[in-house]
Amino acid sequence: MISRLSGAAFRAFLVVIMIVTPSMLVPGTTSDAAQIIMLVAIFAAGLTLFEYASSYPGLVEFRDAPPFNRIRFGSLFVTVVCLSLLLQGSIAPTATSTFFAQVGSIVGRVIDFPYSPVRLVVLMLPSDASIEHIKLVRDTAGIAYFISLLTLAIFVLLQRIRRWPTRAGTFNVWVNLPTFDPTAGGDVVERLERDARFNIALGFLLPFLTPAVVKSATSLFGAVTLENPHTLIWTVAAWAFLPSSLFMRGIAMGRIASLIIEKRKLSTQDEGNGGLLPV
Structure with a gap:
């Protein structure tokens, strides 16, 4: 459980770094744009953390x-x-x-x-x-x-x-393809x-x-x-x-x-x- 949580936290951190990279490298970012970028980064980090910390599949395919x-x-x-x-x-x-x-x-x-x-x-x-x-x-x-x-x-x-x-x-298949239902028919x-x-x-x-x-x-x-x-x-x-x-x-x-x-x-x-x- 601890290893899964630490791995999820590290992935969330990488997502935040990726989202804020343009604002750190490209000059001229306004304060309003920086606030919006941080909100998007926090939301994406939370989604990544909950997805990879959970033992049950969510929306991300090929998670494992x-x-x-x-x-x-x-x-x-x-x-x-x-x-x-x-x-x-x-x-x-x-x-x-x-x-x-x-x-x-x-x-x-x-x-x-x-x-x-x-x-x-x-x-x-x-x-x-x-x-x-x-x-x-x-x-x-x-x-x-x-x-x-x-x-x-x-x-x-x-x-x-x-x-x-x-x-x-x-x-x-259940974990790695959560949106694919094998019993849907065919x-x-x-x-x-x-x-x-x-x-x-x-x-x-x-x-x-x-x-x-x-x-x-x-x-x-x-x-x-x-x-x-x-x-x-x-x-x-x-x-x-x-x-x-x-x-x-x-x-x-x-x-x-x-x-x-x-x-x-x-x-x-x-x-x-x-x-x-x-x-």
């Missing part, structure tokens, strides 16, 4: 199947830190922020090709946006999208090397495979669809400028993180479905042998 959530959190944390340092370089340059600004510029130029998600984010900006702001948005989108692709590669690699999720022991494998295909397809299409939807909604809600540094950081981070998270969830669902199929085959073979195993 590391390193799934660790990779996702690490990806978002690295994205927020990199974007904060990149924006710091455009406002109050330092040696570190200048380095990240140069890296972001290189990555942004490489990924910014026709019909790419980064190009669609740039086209989402209003026509009267300055060249400097367009380059800044392109660089932030490029480095965030690159981190999301790197996250997917790391997860797939660790899944094969560490035989996730069976290496940590048995996989408890074959469990078919439902898992259907959810896997849906999440992978949505994760692939979301970086392309989101800028198009925002651009088409400008006539109703006005143009999205992303002039505020904090708005730019969290918008771009969410734009890159959510699709990669859905992609990872789809891969994980497919992996669980394949494990169930293997378990069924072993059970069928045991029944065919009369329940006996060879010596």
Whole structure:
């Protein structure tokens, strides 16, 4: 119980650090914005603490199947830190922020090709946006999208090397998939495979669809400028993180479905042998 509570408290502390990182690195944060950021950080920390301190499942999936959530959190944390340092370089340059600004510029130029998600984010900006702001948005989108692709590669690699999720022991569907009801009807494998295909397809299409939807909604809600540094950081981070998270969830669902199929085959073979195993 003590180890679970200490682990939950440490996770909550990391969540707070991630949320307040932009306000600590990017200058010009107002007092009202700082208060709102602290409220959001406290709420997120409380949710994380109660989720991981409890023995019963809540809303977080794959809670006891590391390193799934660790990779996702690490990806978002690295994205927020990199974007904060990149924006710091455009406002109050330092040696570190200048380095990240140069890296972001290189990555942004490489990924910014026709019909790419980064190009669609740039086209989402209003026509009267300055060249400097367009380059800044392109660089932030490029480095965030690159981190999301790197996250997917790391997860797939660790899944094969560490035989996730069976290496940590048995996989408890009730704890790790609290929103999935195996008794809802239909074959469990078919439902898992259907959810896997849906999440992978949505994760692939979301970086392309989101800028198009925002651009088409400008006539109703006005143009999205992303002039505020904090708005730019969290918008771009969410734009890159959510699709990669859905992609990872789809891969994980497919992996669980394949494990169930293997378990069924072993059970069928045991029944065919009369329940006996060879010596």
